[in-house]
Amino acid sequence: xxxxxxxxxxxxxxxxxxxxxxxxxxxxxxxxxxxxxxxxxxxxxxxxxxxxxxxxxxxxxxxxxxxxxxxxxxxxxxxxxxxxxxxxxxxxxxxxxxxxxxxxxxxxxxxxxxxxxxxxxxxxxxxxxxxxxxxx
Numbered sequence: 540x541x542x543x544x545x546x547x548x549x550x551x552x553x554x555x556x557x558x559x560x561x562x563x564x565x566x567x568x569x570x571x572x573x574x575x576x577x578x579x580x581x582x583x584x585x586x587x588x589x590x591x592x593x594x595x596x597x598x599x600x601x602x603x604x605x606x607x608x609x610x611x612x613x614x615x616x617x618x619x620x621x622x623x624x625x626x627x628x629x630x631x632x633x634x635x636x637x638x639x640x641x642x643x644x645x646x647x648x649x650x651x652x653x654x655x656x657x658x659x660x661x662x663x664x665x666x667x668x669x670x671x672x673x674x675x
Contacts, residue, residue, distance in 0.1 A: 541572040546619030547633040548579045548612050553586035559633060560594055560601070575627075576601045577619045582609035 545563055549556050560576060567574040580588045580603065591603035604622055606615065616632055623630050 541629070542575075542624055542627040543567075543572050543629055543631060544575050544577055544623035544627050545631045545633060546577045546579070546616060546623055548581050548615030548619065549583065549587050549591065550581040550609060550612075550615075551583045551585045551587060553583070553590045556587060556590050557594065563633075564598065564600075574600055575624055577623050578603050579615040579619045579622075580605045581611070581615040582606050 547559065556578070560578075563576065564574075576598075578591050578594075578601065580591060588603070588605055591601070595601040595603050602622065604618060606618065610618075612634055616634065620630055620632075
């Protein structure tokens with residue numbers, strides 16, 4: 540059984556953090572892999588941290604990390620990678636793609652996972668479908 544970490548930065552996303560988590564968690568529940576979800580609050584000033592703590596209270600696989608201030612997406616992702624399960628088989632990075640300052644969807648990037656196919660169908664900011672296929 541593989542061990543997979545999903546790492547995602549979050550900045551002022553109290554209203555929307557649940558949608559990507561639910562889509563991924565639902566897909567992960569259908570797969571035999573062990574999962575953890577590392578969300579990095581990148582210095583949010585809304586209720587993002589409280590929202591992440593609420594998700595963690597419902598799902599122990601969620602590991603919220605809080606940065607003191609906003610460092611930006613790349614440092615937040617690096618922090619999440621650093622805190623991901625050290626003996627895991629790979630990491631999936633999730634980040635919001637921006638289009639003129641607006642979130643235009645999610646970008647999913649696999650690191651260290653071989654023979655993995657990722658499909659993410661996006662509708663606005665919502666994850667409609669997310670799957671990791673082990674064998675073809």
